[in-house]
Amino acid sequence: MAELNQIDLRALNRGDKRTWDAFVVAAAPLINAVVRRTLAPYRLSEDDVLDAAQDVFVRLCAQDFRLLKTYDPARAGLPTWLSVVSRSCAIDHLRRRRQATEPIDDVPEAFLGIEDRHVEKLRIPDGLLTARQVLILKYLYDEERDVLEVARLLSVDAQTIRSTHHKALQRLRAHFREEESGGGG
Known part of the structure; x- marks a missing residue:
């Protein structure tokens, strides 16, 4: 099992399959832990937590590794940067899960507690x-x-x-x- 700090970022950004596989193995425990900790207060199912962790990997490799290419080792260590990305993805996952709302104009006035439409x-x-x-x-x-x-x-x-x-x-x-x-x- 490769350590995160031993991953060749140039090969990873080029889309090298072996490097990506090593990265996934090395990063998965950290990403899963951050996502789990971020989502814990919301009591989501284990499947939702795993889906949110998977979203992190999808986002990292999407659009020819665009997000991963923004990582700057001079600003933060890879584990720190991945933690921030993982937390952000977990929050985005929560936002997508929000229950659908109904436009207020579609809700009957009786349910809104409005008794008289013609207020002085x-x-x-x-x-x-x-x-x-x-x-x-x-x-x-x-x-x-x-x-x-x-x-x-x-x-x-x-x-x-x-x-x-x-x-x-x-x-x-x-x-x-x-x-x-x-x-x-």
Whole structure:
């Protein structure tokens, strides 16, 4: 059994079959241990853990060993680098296993806990917000447009929309906090 540090990386990156086989034998215990440790809190089946470990090897040799060719011995030892790659692959494996979700628009309102679709609109006192802030809130909430669409409509940068939106919400929060505490109109 070859040690990881004895693997000829140039031959490995060229796709030499014997070198790859020696690498797999040498790296498997480390990769399996890291994947097992990463996935342990999620109580996956043994098959899932083995699949995730296999994903590491697949990723290492995919696209003509593209990932493996990024290894730089000057930055880390091969076992350390493989540990990082293995942990990342295990997390990716978890993400792929996530249960499918349903778009909120497809869920009946009764299941969302919404009792009345026609909620009374918030009355914003005159002069509290600038005309631009009111317009942006109208586009974002009343017309349900996204930030990029509003930015295009107003011929401004999306960050300007986000910033104006944020400032408008700050003013509204401050106003309604003051009103709630009995200090305002």
